[in-house]
Amino acid sequence: MSAATEDHGTTPAPGFRVGTRGSALAMTQTGTVADALAATSGAGYELVRVKTEGDVTSGPLSQLGGTGVFAAALRLSLLEAGCDVAVHSLKDLPTTQPEGLVIAATPARVDVRDALCARDGLRLDELPAGSKVGTGSPRRGAQLKAARPDLQIVDIRGNVGTRLGRVAGSARPQDDGGVGRGVHGDLDAVVLAAAGLERLGLGEHITEYLDPEVMLPAPGQGSLAVEVRTAGTGNAAVDAALRELDDEPTRLAITAERALLGRLEAGCAAPIGALAREVDGALVLTSVVCAPDGSSTLRRSATAAAPGIDGARELGVRLAGELLDAGAAELAGL
Structure with missing residues (x-):
């Protein structure tokens, strides 16, 4: 683990230090949270950039030990x-x-959808047969194959600019300090999280927002987690600001989604999508489990009438049980 710090403002001490990955997206997300905490608490802050295993290893994410490759070094810090x-x-x-450690705040969730960024402004149903679509996510790849079995799914890595640069005819945005190495223009499309593109101001590259009916997002997609030591930050004003930053509807939704993922004993590299949403005062959780090649999918929904945190957690566990009873483990190779 390595870290670098940078000062932000001269507001009165004691300040607080905020750990972040060094990518443009991570720095943008972290800066938004840090600014909000500083504005509410009146404390200044430092950004502490931490290099994680996922940032320094070039292999496919699905082969890097799965869950946590971007989080472990931050948590150790x-x-x-x-x-x-x-x-x-x-x-x-x-x-x-x-x-x-504890997740002290889940700020209000933004767009949960995945986004297609294709050459010539094409939508998913307009891509020619045999088109090459890049993604580093088995969940996205499996759902793409389920929707369009004729597509070629290409495993890709790299920052957002590098991934967008893989699309034929595109100009490569210079995010992450201008890093843009590797192949350029060899794909017909890539799929990325809409939230990340929008946070980076790159929404113009989106040619289609993929409806959750076609592609369910990853559990927690579009959400941030603000983590602290169990005892807090050591700054009462910052701890109070964290409580204010926490968004209850977001926390309920992600609690249900993550409870489902935990019960399935699956990580972020598994071909599983989940999304919880409030509908008429009830919490509705929908999940899909896919065969890795997209040849078969299992989709189920369940509802909690009056959730609360315990109800949201029970909802996720209950739906996961239904999926397991229906053969989810065998289907996805969990």
């Missing part, structure tokens, strides 16, 4: 007091919470 707050993309977090 928190536990060793290298930072006071860590900001994660929630979908990258393991479902088991490590001893000594």
Whole structure:
């Protein structure tokens, strides 16, 4: 693990230190959270950039030990007091919470959908047969094959700019400090999280927002997790700001989604999608489990009439049980 710090503002001490990955997307997400905490608490902050295993290893994410490759180093920095707050993309977090740490806030969720970024403004149903579509996510790849068995799914890595640069005819955005190595223009499309593209101001590259009926997002997609030590940050004003930042509807939804993922004993590399939404005062959770090649899918929904945190958690566990009874483990190779 390595870290670098940078000061933000000269507001009165004591300040707080915020851990983040160094990518443009992570820095943008972290800056948004840090600014909100600083505005509410009146404290200044430092950004502490931490290099994670997922940032330095070039192999497919599905082969890097799965869940947690982007989170472990940040969590270690928190536990060793290298930072006071860590900001994660929630979908990258393991479902088991490590001893000594707690998710203190889940800010209001943004767009949960996946986004197609294709050459010539094409939509998914307009891509020619045999088109090459890039993604590093088995969940996305399996659902793409389920919707369009004729597509070729290409495993890709890299920052957002590098991935967008793989699309034929596209100009490569220079995010992540201008990093843009590797093949260029060899794909017909890529699929990325809409939230990340929008946070980076790259929404113009989206040619279609993929409806959850076609592609269910990853559990927690579009959400951030703000993690601290169990005892808090050591700054009462910042701890109070974290409580204010927490969004209850988001926490209920992600609790249900992550409970389902935990009961299935699956990580972020599994071909599983899940989305919980409030419908007429009830919490409705929908999940899909796919064969890795997209040849078969299993989709189920369940409802909690009056959730609360315990009800949301029970909803996720209950739906996971229904999926397991229907053969989900065998289907997805869990």
